[in-house]
Amino acid sequence: MVELDFQKIRQKIENILNERLSPWATPHSAARRERPEELLAGDYRLPFSIDTDRILHSLAYTRYIDKTQVFSLSDNIHITRRVIHVQLVSKIARTIGRYLGLNEDLIEAISLGHDIGHPPFGHEGERFLDRLARMHNLPSFQHNIQGVRALRHLERGGQGWNLTLQVYDGILCHDGESDTYSLVPEKEKDFSRLDEEIIRRAQDPSYPLRPMTLEGCVVRLADTISYIGRDIEDAILVGLIRREDIPPRCQKVLGRTNGSIVFRLVTDLIAHSWGKGSVSFSPEVAEALKELKAFNLEHIYLNEAIKKDMDKIAWLFERLFERCLEDLHQGRREAPIFRDFLIHMPESYLQETPPPQIVIDFIAGMTDEYFVSLARELFFPGRLRAFL
Known part of the structure; x- marks a missing residue:
């Protein structure tokens, strides 16, 4: 049996990956953990890849399978569940990251972990828990804060997974529901800053957060890309809206199917972020996306038909x-x-x-x-x- 020097292989792979990274990407060497760890003998995985494995093997990730996205209490097996959503975010964000020369391992870890803190029954459940938290003199309940808490303090019998700062930060700052169409990373952060931002956001849900990495910025915009058209398809599937109801300008600029909406948003984001230390949509696409989000809010998310119970x-x-x-x-x-x-x-x-x-x-x-x-x-x- 041939014995391999996995440390040399690991270093060679890291060097190859670094050659492909843009100047604004996050190299694996920048990974920072709260508690120092020694690599297992022969462990050839890179830091952000280790984080992905830990998230995939977490109990919280397993529970994604039965957490609904928008349409709760539906017996339709084709309605999007949260486990599908995070996989779509991962795929979309990694595609964007590949073309922008970013760290795909970091993107994958943030993507797969970004909704870990969601309670049952989606954003309605989040609203119910927030109200109960405030009634009992607790800070505001927000799924992004809870996601960091779960992975950092609750998993593994209270030990937490000791993920990297960059992954925790990306989960905290993902906020795909915000009306943000251009992002510049806020780079200078450490674990003390992470704690500070958690406290400030819990005290004031409107407190603005920006990811510390360009990879985190990509995931935040990919979150929107992944759900905006998919929610429309689900709403059509259950008879809540018709395809013809999509605003004309949105149909013209973005298309009228989830596939065309995703493709045009991804293409536009890559084109207008190429060679920059920021990510953004073009003004035309940003306006169309803003209008489509307003349409979804009125006709899907606030629709009484899905709130009857x-x-x-x-x-x-x-x-x-x-x-x-x-x-x-x-x-x-x-x-x-x-x-x-x-x-x-x-x-x-x-x-x-x-x-x-x-x-x-x-x-x-x-x-x-x-x-x-x-x-x-x-x-x-x-x-x-x-x-x-």
Whole structure:
């Protein structure tokens, strides 16, 4: 058997990759971890590639499979789930990054981890948890902050994954819902700055965040590219809108199918970011994209047809929160929050974390189906389907 010198191979691959990187890309040598680590003997993986592997093997990533994107409580198996969304973001962002000479491993890690903190029932669930957090004197609940918290402090039985600063920063700053069409990275950051930005954003959800890397900027715009047309296709699939409803200018500039919308947005972003230390769309495409986002907001995201059961879901969030909080205070070790969550966490987490935050961490990690089944178990044995 031929013995390979994996360290030499690793260095050779890193040198080859560095030759392809643009001056504005993030080399693997810039990777920074909170806790120093020694490479395993023979480990040929580069730092951001290691982060991708850790995210893929996290329990939170596994739960993407049953977290919905926009259309919750739908039995249609073709509706986009969050696991598909993050894969689409990864593919789109890596395509952009390849043509701009960026670090594709860093892009992949940020992309796959960017929605880890999403609770069940998408942005509606996020809104419900935020309200409950504020009612119990906790900072604002935001899925990007929770994503960093989950990967940094909750995974691996409370040890966290010790990912790189650049990946945590990209997850915190991804914010694909913002009306941003041009981004310049804010490079000078460290872990203290990461903590500071988390605190400021939690205190003020409008506090502006910019990724520290151009790769993070690409992921942020790719997030929008990946969902804007896909949500339209899902809405057409369930009969919420018709293709003809897409605004005429958007059809002319971007097309009227998800495929054409993605292709034209990606092409435009590459063309107008080539050879620059920033990423941006052309003015014409940015305006069309802004109009399309406004269309989606009015006709899809705020459409009462997809919110008809959300008042019931909001009620269940409140009931479940109060029940779990009571179980914590009473020390009911047989309760779901102990049985399914705290059993995996160190005693120090229970002692150092405020009870309302423990409940937030528990609910935020739930899938849609687990949330429903737990509500059935606790409140409506055998009758929840009729309730919903």
